[in-house]
């Protein structure tokens with residue numbers, strides 16, 4: 614994540630609505646990846662550019678005033694009332710249940726952070742929302758978090774552009790219980806978004822037989838029966854054979870899950886390394902992208918991150934050991950994204 618500043622000079626954050634120092638309204642422009650400070654006039658946002666003669670006028674996402682508190686802008690040519698991220702939500706949990714408003718707020722906030730990374734990677738073009746028109750999210754509840762619901766278990770997953778997430782995963786307590794139950798070293802709401810969007814992009818990145826053949830060389834044959842593989846994985850429990858070949862035990866369950874787990878890891882690196890760079894903790898220059906430099910810089914930054922946390926008596930934020938095989942998979946993702954982005958024809962602005 615980049616660092617953002619109000620025109621008054623105060624540092625502000627990606628989620629902020631108002632500058633705490635000067636009181637100006639703030640809004641994030643996904644098209645150019647910047648935070649504007651300015652003034653909200655009904656559903657318009659007048660950005661102060663620093664040049665007194667010039668101000669810019671945008672539409673604001675209709676969820677800005679709602680409790681979900683979205684601070685994103687829309688282009689003036691966009692006829693939708695919601696920003697490119699909010700409009701992908703198809704179902705939200707019942708807001709009459711007191712906890713759900715906060716859950717929805719957290720879910721949308723993570724989704725915007727995910728979108729910010731995908732836009733930066735040029736996997737999503739904020740000017741062309743129609744390119745992801747088939748992407749939708751259902752945030753559902755089940756009996757475990759709401760006894761009034763018939764559904765026993767919400768299964769987090771992706772199917773044909775629809776991503777389903779259990780809204781309860783937005784609760785720290787639930788997330789922690791699940792993490793213990795599944796014996797995971799890392800489980801976050803943002804991680805779920807990054808994993809599931811990996812399944813979505815798989816269909817875009819491996820559309821041809823040639824591309825699928827390349828995928829199989831690295832991740833194995835994804836035509837292996839998915840349900841059988843998952844059943845086997847859950848019956849046998851965590852096996853030691855995953856070490857060395859996979860980023861997580863779950864990645865060993867099926868090539869599709871290996872892809873989504875490794876993809877999520879790739880997005881963790883992209884966002885976190887950008888944060889490290891913007892705060893001067895890393896000198897890596899993403900403009901001169903080179904996988905080997907990128908990865909060795911990441912290794913160095915994770916050592917710093919873990920050491921800082923240990924000094925505070927907090928557990929390691931980066932509990933992973935990336936083997937050479939997994940590094941090869943990350944390199945493959947890096948190359949596949951570059952090839953995909955180069956293949957998309959961007960219309961002239």
Ligand SMILES: [Zn+2]
Nearest residue numbers: 619621632635
């Ligand atoms: Zn300010």
Ligand SMILES: [Zn+2]
Nearest residue numbers: 674683696699
């Ligand atoms: Zn929005």
Ligand SMILES: [Zn+2]
Nearest residue numbers: 808812870873
């Ligand atoms: Zn998955």
